[in-house]
Amino acid sequence: MFFRTIFALIIINKAGGLIYNKTFHEAGLNKISTNDYLVLAGTFHGVHAITTRLNPVKAPSNRTSMQSGILTRPDPPSGLEVLESENFRLQCFTTLTGIKFLLFTDTTQANVDLTIRRIYEMYSDYVMKNPFYQLEMPIRCDMFDRKLLSYIREINNR
Amino acid sequence: MSHLAAGKTAGAKEAAGLRYPSNGKTIYHRPLNRTKTAELSQSSFAYLFSEMVTYAQRRVTGIQELEKRLNLQGHPIGLKLLDLLLIREPARSQTRPLNIISLLHFIKINIWQHLFGRQADRLEKSSNPDTPDEYMIVDNEPLVNAYVSVPREMSQLNCAAFVAGIIEGVCDGAAFPARVTAHSVGGKEEGEMWPGKTVFLVKFQPEVLEREALIGRA
């Protein structure tokens, strides 16, 4: 039995492409193929997009409008954020730039918000500041892998 | 030696080449020490450095050429720092390096401390009797590479070639002409303590060693 465990991380780019996936705990989730991960990423992205349009009818308009003389736009509606099965929980964090971080954890995992934000910081450091990383492309950055692994290991061994 | 073209007589009206703000503020009006201890975010450096590498990459064909270009970009910085750090020394320790060791100490201690907030980790002389002109400055974790992951197909590349250029600039400026190159020596295995460990190989020109021998004899 594994309690309080982070199983895996997926990063999806703006277009719905899978740009990163890493499994941290071999015994936690059954292995699925890279292709399955690609499908998962694309599907989640699509479902997420539809759920952002599923607004209650009475909600304020999502359109940019003039308010007291200033062009105003509301926050974008959030889409699907959590998906849970009997065995794991999937939490999605969408950045304001449209990147999705999907963290697969144990259903009782605490502080997932903080963990994802910390991963986002690592991404902004070790991916975005790497001159050899091309935007929107799959992430192959040793430094990111290393920092991420040691961070997750710390949490999983707690 | 011929006179320079500019006006020579005292009080001659300066040629009005450059315009200055009406408050007269120019670099000459700011104390040199104003930004001595000022700080900026490491991110700003990382983005500039990253763009420098990306831009250089577009204009070269191979790894060696890329390193050469990064080296060239660092070189003028070394030349400038040499005098900037010297003028900031207290008067009694304000001396020019006269031998290789004092020059390398200046680099390992003063230059590193100023640019990277700590000294370089080690300074070594080549133990190979065939290369008495080679010295090594070791940095376990070069700050310039803090966020850089070199792709596998470019594993020969070390972007700290920029720092090698700075070192080379200091050496050349101080009249110790040298070639300086950056080499990755960190292990790639997981759990490696210093995966980014870098050796800066300083190879002095023959005349430097000749002069050193002469001075030693005197």
Added chain:
Amino acid sequence: MAASKASRLGEEYETPKAAPPPAPVRPRLTLDFPRDRIWKTRIEKVNAELVVLTYGTIVAQLCKDFDSDYVEVNKQLDKMGYNIGLRLIEDYLAKSNTMRRCSNFRETAEMVAKVGFKIFLNITPTITNWTSDSKQFSLVFDENPFADFVELPDDNRAQDELWYSNILCGVLRGALEMVQMQVEAHFISDVLRGNDTTEMRVSLIRYIDDELPPEDD
């Protein structure tokens, strides 16, 4: 002085009407991390001169590569800045813990000047000269770290053609594009050119709404 400035600026953009009172700005940062605290506690810092000298060597190299074609150098700097902006925005959002986007351009200006410039360059340019439609403003830089130690080449052209800090315009353009704003930014004065101020003009072109069809009304 004020009058002459206004007339000078008048050539650059529509005559500014008296700006309406600023819209109330809702705080977008969590209270845990006001901007000074972010700078003090969450930002890895390096010696300023490392950054300044690195920028200097980049500009000097561009001038060399493009044979002192300063118009081209400006373009290249803007392009580099744009590339930086596309990436830097993630750092900005992650470090500042920004969870919601700005609801209008005035709020954006505040965030750019007081959070963005603060965490990356430790300066806070002044926001001024709004147009009445709240779509254009100026950032006036009392301090510009990049310009420390700089004297432009005395070649009778640099002071008329080169915008030494032009990379900053690109950064703004790239960063804001990533949060669905198309802006245009350019310098209109620079103390390095002998002007009394260093001023950047920023204009909102449009909001990019990729989830909605293009505005047809």
Added chain:
Amino acid sequence: MSYYFAVIGTQDNPLFEYEFGTSKQGGDGQLRFSDQVRHLNQFVLHSSLDIVEEIQWTNGQLYLKAMDKFFNSYISCFITGGNVKFLLLHQPPGANSSNVIGGVGGIAATTTRSTSIGANPTSPQTEEAVKNFFTEVYDNYVKAIMSPFYKANMEIKSPVFRSRVAAAGRKYL
């Protein structure tokens, strides 16, 4: 009393030149070198570079004091970290006719000649004054070379630099 100051690059190339007269002891700062002497000065200064080369590797000080003498002209030297030389040629009063007419003629005689700056080029007072002059010039020189557009051994053309050197001359010499 007149001075000839030059900044010499690492290829023995002149980067900056400035001639001026003393502002001390009632001097008006005007140059009193004749054209003939001015021409000779360049030659004298240049030939002293050999001496500089001899001592620069035995003495790590930046300020090398008056290290060469040619008839009545004394040459003081200062070497920067980047091995650029500041050379100052100065002649004590009475050394040649042009000096007698000018700088010293207006002396207010509140100080004795032997201790006044310039009267005795090797006196501690003179050494100190020249040192102060060099130090101030060095500060401005470093500012000049810090500009990203300044390349090694480039002529220093900034009018502000020139006026700063002039000011240092007025202040100390």
